[in-house]
Amino acid sequence: MKLHIDNLHTIAHKDSRNIIGLMSGTSLDGLDVAFCKIKGNGTETLLKVEQFITVPYDEAFKEKVRKIFAKREIDFQDLCLLNPYIGTEHGKMILQCLQNWQIEPETVDLIASHGQTVFHAPKKQHRLAEFPNGTLQIGDGDHIAVTTGITTVSDFRQKHVAAGGEGAPLAVYGDYYLFSKKGENRILLNMGGIANFTVLPGNMDPELIFTTDTGPGNTLIDAYMRRFFRKPYDENGEAAAKGTVNGILLDSLKKIPFFDAPFPKTTGPEVFNFDYVENAIQKSKLTSLSRNDIIATLTQLSADTIVTSIQKIIDSSDQYTVYASGGGAHNPVLMAAIQNQLQHCSVKQLEVLGVSGDAKEAVLFAVLANETVAGAHMSFGSREGVPGITMGKISFPG
Numbered sequence: 001m002k003l004h005i006d007n008l009h010t011i012a013h014k015d016s017r018n019i020i021g022l023m024s025g026t027s028l029d030g031l032d033v034a035f036c037k038i039k040g041n042g043t044e045t046l047l048k049v050e051q052f053i054t055v056p057y058d059e060a061f062k063e064k065v066r067k068i069f070a071k072r073e074i075d076f077q078d079l080c081l082l083n084p085y086i087g088t089e090h091g092k093m094i095l096q097c098l099q100n101w102q103i104e105p106e107t108v109d110l111i112a113s114h115g116q117t118v119f120h121a122p123k124k125q126h127r128l129a130e131f132p133n134g135t136l137q138i139g140d141g142d143h144i145a146v147t148t149g150i151t152t153v154s155d156f157r158q159k160h161v162a163a164g165g166e167g168a169p170l171a172v173y174g175d176y177y178l179f180s181k182k183g184e185n186r187i188l189l190n191m192g193g194i195a196n197f198t199v200l201p202g203n204m205d206p207e208l209i210f211t212t213d214t215g216p217g218n219t220l221i222d223a224y225m226r227r228f229f230r231k232p233y234d235e236n237g238e239a240a241a242k243g244t245v246n247g248i249l250l251d252s253l254k255k256i257p258f259f260d261a262p263f264p265k266t267t268g269p270e271v272f273n274f275d276y277v278e279n280a281i282q283k284s285k286l287t288s289l290s291r292n293d294i295i296a297t298l299t300q301l302s303a304d305t306i307v308t309s310i311q312k313i314i315d316s317s318d319q320y321t322v323y324a325s326g327g328g329a330h331n332p333v334l335m336a337a338i339q340n341q342l343q344h345c346s347v348k349q350l351e352v353l354g355v356s357g358d359a360k361e362a363v364l365f366a367v368l369a370n371e372t373v374a375g376a377h378m379s380f381g382s383r384e385g386v387p388g389i390t391m392g393k394i395s396f397p398g
């Protein structure tokens with residue numbers, strides 16, 4: 001019975017660990033799989049991303065998840081069944097990736113699985129005094145471990161909540177360990193379904209790092225593209241570029257409690273969804289607005305709320321470099337709208353730091369699992385939203 005613990009002990013003491021990081025984000029585009037070699041831990045972490053792929057979800061898979069995704073009312077059986085189903089499917093996808101990459105499963109030390117967020121309910125959003133922050137990720141780790149035969153670390157967000165956080169953003173830990181640079185003030189901006197950023201001051205003081213979600217990244221654009229253009233997203237911002245931003249709709253979209261709530265804060269498609277946009281359109285009496293104008297306005301909303309959030313946090317006299325990642329970094333209209341408003345910052349792609357912006361979140365979970373097995377205690381001081389903890393639950397395959 002000691003066997004698994006002995007194995008884990010060996011992994012913890014290895015010079016270099018092979019860890020597969022997995023992320024299935026709010027965009028539901030697919031499973032991001034990053035095969036990483038990681039040495040050291042904490043600020044001494046050395047990372048090499050050996051392989052990366054997004055395994056696309058087929059429509060049937062997406063439909064199954066959408067039945068319960070970010071919904072207040074669901075069929076409880078769907079939730080119960082999807083938890084093992086997603087875990088097993090993710091396990092099978094990993095085995096296929098390993099086969100394609102000609103990597104023997106036995107050489108993988110750990111899988112680090114985020115799972116699929118199905119509901120995110122921070123206290124600031126649910127406002128039920130007797131309940132804490134809540135967040136739920138499914139795609140059970142035991143099923144991944146048994147399917148692949150590889151020890152799996154999963155369900156990272158619960159510890160963050162237990163330690164007083166909202167369960168997100170967790171990127172801040174990976175950002176600090178991998179991308180902090182003495183002498184350069186950095187902002188790591190990720191634009192997935194939801195956008196978030198981490199402020200990494202050039203003095204490396206962990207007490208001064210900061211992170212928050214800002215609101216929509218691509219989730220609203222995607223929802224509108226799906227409904228009206230029958231496309232999964234606005235490829236290269238083409239629809240946005242053909243439209244004109246409507247100021248009245250933009251103002252109406254900004255009038256929700258999330259944008260007035262104090263930082264740090266987190267959110268999800270429970271708030272930023274099709275109905276929220278429809279309500280704003282109805283309230284502004286703009287029902288005949290062209291579809292391209294709506295996409296242009298939604299793109300501007302993402303840019304404005306990202307920029308406003310950054311401006312509220314950093315000192316305008318400080319120079320920052322912004323490193324953008326996530327699918328939104330591929331949208332030139334969104335990127336230009338951000339750069340135009342952040343004149344004193346230079347906005348670059350994360351790739352210039354040697355890590356693919358698409359792989360960043362999957363890599364993050366590999367780094368977090370590395371901390372779970374080999375990390376020492378890190379203190380981030382009293383900064384809200386960044387408790388000094390390790391995260392994740394360990395599932396043995398046998």
Ligand SMILES: Nc1ncnc2c1ncn2[C@@H]1O[C@H](COP(=O)(O)OP(=O)(O)OP(=O)(O)O)[C@@H](O)[C@H]1O
Binds near residue numbers: 330361
């Ligand atoms: N070429 C492109 N042009 C415009 N948008 C793009 C492009 N490529 C990807 N995207 C956008 O990026 C989205 C996927 O981003 P990403 O994979 O970072 O999100 P996610 O990880 O699912 O979300 P989150 O980080 O919120 O959990 C797509 O749904 C699309 O909106």
Ligand SMILES: CC(=O)N[C@H]1[C@@H]2OC[C@@H](O2)[C@@H](O)[C@@H]1O[C@H](C)C(=O)O
Binds near residue numbers: 117120192193267
């Ligand atoms: C609850 C949840 O899944 N949140 C995601 C989501 O997607 C982006 C943003 O909202 C972020 O806060 C988080 O993911 C990243 C990986 C994070 O925790 O940093």
